[in-house]
Amino acid sequence: MKRLIFILPIIAFAGLAAFLGYGLTQDPKELPSQLIDRPLPEFALPGIADEPGGGPGLASASFRGEPRLLNIWASWCAACPQEHPVLTRIADEGFPVYGIAWKDKPADSRAFLARYGDPYAGMGSDFSGRTAIDLGVTGAPETFIVDKKGRVRFKQIGPISPEVWEGQIKPLMQQLRAEA
């Protein structure tokens, strides 16, 4: 009995080590998205143009027929200027990038795009943040990959780096293009 007490620490430690080892195999940045393989939640957002109603906006219904990227960004977000050149490159390579300006005043969004360039094929303004809640956005930037049928296939949390684009997202986009 007395002997058992001395063995207890090593047993407890073995259990802990197992959990730590398991934790190591998990990527802490990889938050599970509930939306994978589910249809994009419905939204119809106004645009960011300097006119009543914001001009042409963005609706979930338009995500059909061709795989697209949906980028959640904001002018106040620190990582977005870093991600911007990658988005520009993606658009230049012929992949359509759509954007939702999240909790951002349209004037600020316009100023951002005027300064850094506008790679977006379409832009919606989610000033209230309501759509972002439906999308399960945890922060900006985040990017959803939506397939031909309007289903979410992948979610990138944080900026898309050139490596992520080349290694992960571009192959996925090409595969989605090939899908029926």
Add this chain to the structure above:
Amino acid sequence: MLAEIGHYALILSLLVALAQAVLPMAGALRGDAALMAFGRSAAVLQALLITISFGCLMILFGKADFSVALVANHSALSQPLPYRLAATWGNHEGSMLLWVLVLAIYGAGIARFGDNLRETLQARILSVQAMISVAFLAFALFTSNPFARLVPAPLDGAELNPLLQDPGLVFHPPLLYLGYVGFSVTFSFAVAALLEGRADPAWARWMRPWVLAAWVPLTCGITLGSFWAYYELGWGGWWFWDPVENASFMPWLIGTALLHSAIVTEKRGSLAGWTILLAILAFSLSLIGTFLVRSGILTSVHAFAVDPERGVFILAMIIGATGTALAMFAARAPMLKSGALFGTVSRESGLTVNNLLLMALTAVVFLGTFYPVIMEAVSPANKISVGPPYYNLVFVPLSAPLLVLVTIGPMLAWKRDDLGVVAKKLIVPTLLVAAGLAAMVVWLGTAQVVAALGLALGAWLVLGAALVLARRWRGAAGFSWRLVRTTPAATIGLALAHAGLGFTTAGIAAMSSFAAEKILVMRPGDVATAGPLSVTLQRAEEVDGANYRALRAHFRVSQNGSQRALVSERRIYTVSGNQTTEAGIGVSIAGNQYVAIGDVQQDARGQGLVVRIYWHPLVGWIWFGGLLMAMGGAASLADRRFRIGAPQVRQSPTARPLAPALVPAE
């Protein structure tokens, strides 16, 4: 060239450490004095080589040699020189080098100051110490070489995270490392004792200064870290139960327990197994702290670059070190001779309860920190985090009895004591605290009973510390200066540390109950109130700093008729584009006035500045208490008896009418 010298020195130190890991141990087994002496020289040589290596890296940072990848990635020409030098350890590779440097310096310390140690014990300690060195040096060399070159060299480097450009960074990590790594020495002591199958009072006496040598800088480091977070991060808090904060707090709790249980082993020869276990755990928790910061297993504001490969290496090290030590503990500890028995009411019992409570507190923090990892392993879809409500709920009820006990403990006699006698000794502080508590409840109202209890506990600790000194100074023949002069440093250390804990407790109690805050949009001329403060935003302007641009706001704060001007800045660092907040803090003994500005924001009345105003009563006491505790530890470390060679013969229990006041009471 310097980079190569540093690199070679590091490789050589690994070879020296390998030899030091094997030869002294063999010497201790065979009783070969020459091999054991080799261990001492090797320890000093190893420290010398790593010092050269670290010095090279520091000079590279000082010269801004961007042909070294690490320098290019973590410093820039626009940075002031002191921060460029501090950048040496403001990154993963450099901080690992600092880690092995501290490890080697402690090793050299055992070799140089361990003359009075049993020779075989010293050889085994040095050997175990070198095994840890080998693991960390291999880690640094093979997975995170700080001297890797970058071709072609860039013209300017990437900047250090601006949050880290602060005097706090210059001292905070090295102090924590002194603490973490310091526990490697007690770990080596514990393993060596298990190897020898002997953990006697002499062993505990030799180990105690090393526990203090780790505990004091760790206390300073945690205090400084908390202070730094408060005034630099601009969050307006002093502790956030962040995983990495917890990672430094757990070794501190265990180290505190070890400090006290080692006293029992030293004075009475009891609790030897327990002391060994604590010594193993203190270092293991330090290692796990490192693991947490570097593996990315838990996300945290403190995290360095996440790299699972490094995580695997550190985990292997933890399993190797802790696993082996605990296995040896399971095999050997039951055979250790247990010391004298003690009564239910005795100093030994008090310290045992203190240990159990500290262990329980550590378990609470541990669970809170690792619950997310464990939950994720059980059900992978759930990402959860454990917040302050959990800690407040569990930590407070567990720590309250511990704090009550802190004042009672030093009044207890060794071996056996009588409750009535103890109560008589404590009558003055008990009455004072009870009266104070009643007055506070009347004054503050019954709604603030918890705050009043917290403040009363603080007073109880400070009075208890004073009582220890008072009893020491007032001998059988009344107060005498001779008794004051001859007070052992350890007794003064005890009083300082326990009083410090009291100040910290009072500060925490006041902060938890009476702090006030307000967040609002202000324009020049606006007045806002928060708690007892009335704050006027006078003007805001744009200014240029050394390597940043800033928006600077001037405030006038008035409280109880006295006025003070405060300035807060929002800085944008030009190279990296990072933003930081410099809060305006008005410091006084009663509390801090804290004003911090955020972004420019539009509201119904047009453009304004987001302003956060806090009133933080007694917040400075929290850090003052931490500093006092560290000073107490340092005083205790200076105690003469640690420098005396042979363990003293204990006074016989019958020959001490003045006991326990004459026994150096920790």
